[in-house]
Amino acid sequence: MKSSRRKIALVLAGATALGTVAACSGGEEPEDAATSAGGKVTLSVVSLLPGSTEEAIKAFEDQVAEFEAANPDIDVEPEEYEWKATTFAAQLAGGTLPDVFEIPFTDAQGLVENGQLADMDAQFRSLAYADKFNPTILEAGTGEDGHVYAIPAKNAYPVALHYNRQLFESAGLDPDQPPTTWDEVREYAKQIADANPGVAGYATMTQNNTGGWQLTAQTASRGGRTVEVDAEQKATATLDNAGTKETLEFLRSLRWDDNSMGGNFLLDWGTINQEFAAGQVGMFTSGSDIYTSLVQTNAVDPKMYGLAPIPLDDSPEAATLAGGTLAGVPANADDAVKDAAVQWIDFFYLSKLVDEDRAVADAKTLAANEQPVGTPVLPMFSEEQYQENQEWIAEYINVPMDQMTAFTDAMFELPLVGEPSQKTQEVYALLDPVVQAVLTDENADIDALLSDANSQAQALLDQG
Template structure:
């Protein structure tokens, strides 16, 4: 759904961490893919940079990494652009050719953009990287066509939706922040207690645009439901009226109208809810497990703030909705620009996961920024769990996130059930759902069943159009 946030595997089934690929061979220097086409030719590329809300420290950290890249590749000039993927603007930017050479997309959008011929073929350049054959195959598949040609690669944190909470508000309400809720009933009870004791909303949910549908889907997934099913013959069916979707909506409705503990705002997207949480307007919300980075870089949160992270509550065969980001290259890029773009993707996103020198350099610049940027935020690994652990060892001296207050998530991050996003018309399904979330927040008499029936029809029409 969001780029630093949003988007699960498009392939069916649960992500199996046991299938994560092995580490790369050390014999080839990092950051030097063979078969490149830039040579000594000067080339300038534009790349997706930071969120528009990023602070000066984050901007300096990016600038330092750009300078180091240009020292390594003197013939390449990198121009960064503020970047935040939004469903409402991306299509226009793509069609208008206004995206940077390197841009970010949700995992689930890769297949559609490839089928539409809207991404550059970067197969040979990616495979020439030292670890080009070592990606988790299930993740990489989201950026490949049916023939296995690579058009985009997993590039940013692969996250699971988790529960974020304000430890200070828990303490003020007489709750134990070291024992966060593990069931939705416990979340509801904690939310009411916090509101009654502090006057602050105990819980909030995204409701604006596709973000609202994304988090409603996450709630349904945690309860064992899905918003789309595969029929086995290439056909897909919308299930926006799944009982688990209705159950989560009724739960939100109870918080809003019975307990008065839900933040009464229907205008919260990903950025807005982060700001509300950082500003102390709400005690709990769900989002990608990696959102702490954005809270630090864009909202002034730090290790002393009182942040807590725990796993999303699950029931029965429910699980955590999983997502992340693909890095892609604009289709009209020249060969030299594509080569430079893959070098940048390697440098900015991936080599720091594979190479100790790069990992330490990246961690040091983040930790030594003023103010410091987050280092060590828990994410699911793009490569292997073993390499993830190795990476944490490399950067141990620079880790500055409150890992001890994130144990409710890290204790289960490699064992929890992970649920992929819908495979077809994902954003359309979210867009069909968010008005239902808004209705529940705004109208005590909202008819959940009728609203979901209409949303399901809209969702099915979008699936049919995309099939």
């Protein structure tokens, strides 16, 4: 099946491509809502990543206090949380997740089918702006019965190129002119590595399914797809496509010919952020929204940060991989918890996107605690709503927008494609060791590695 290059107004359907996660089926009986003294509902919610800065924690605490003041019948209990494909299923099955947790677009359908998410349809429909969502965004968390089980929580993001402006300057590169082709990425990576011994001019994720994620992103940027789905929803593994092979050859060249990828080849989403913020990585690809996490968790120096689109080749099928985040509630939650959950989701994630007073209040709280305001993402409702929101919070925007113009000038024209729509995380997991092999074995047989992974992927897809 051909993948399209539709513009943002149409392509969010691709950004919400649906997948499944290998999770145990939830079979617990409903429990009574947790209550504190005075009969209040106690609601545990995702807060920040472990290791977040004191400023980030203070900003979150201020937001909780504001919410509780407006909702005196709810006590919010924040819990640190980082979604990882390798641990999420066990956390959910073991009942150790908070009442409101976050999941990627790719995983919601599998959880709905397994009965592991609470039916939030009535609560969702109570939101004043429920009918304003792009319908394709809602599809990610909507079951076959038409009910909403997981609510869009954060704007969609495309995979982008993040780069260290200071390392660019140290290598004689213009930080206002980031690379626009993969050939330039290779050239710049070598210059950075040569000028800064021990630094990776370019790095990539390789484990906890993130290696497969980013290999898929680069594959798409070269016009390839790792899974094709026909009109009857039959999925065919295509991990051995030309785009994936080109990407692996590209990584092999940087690693073994140019010696420009440093010495750490076991990185995931969190650790590559750490390396980047510490000045040990010149360039890498990840979701366009990670600047917020880099500040909250890694105390990145804003002056060193740059953002650009992921390079696309000349193929008509070349596209930018996109994803997003949903908020879910465990299937055993009762109505009191679900009602409290939607109030928190409305307050913390959504109303600030459509209500001026809430947008300003949220931005003011974040800015007062030196937290990012204005990190560029794709709109959840419409481009017009996004632009209006940016006008509301203009005086509080504190991210280095002038260092992100390569991305923001192009963000609404990016050709987007969603993540593989079936067995997403399982396929990513099969690709992790392929990326690792290429980076650790100079003689790795790319064709053989991909052929083996493709056979395994097809076996998974055939399971339905």
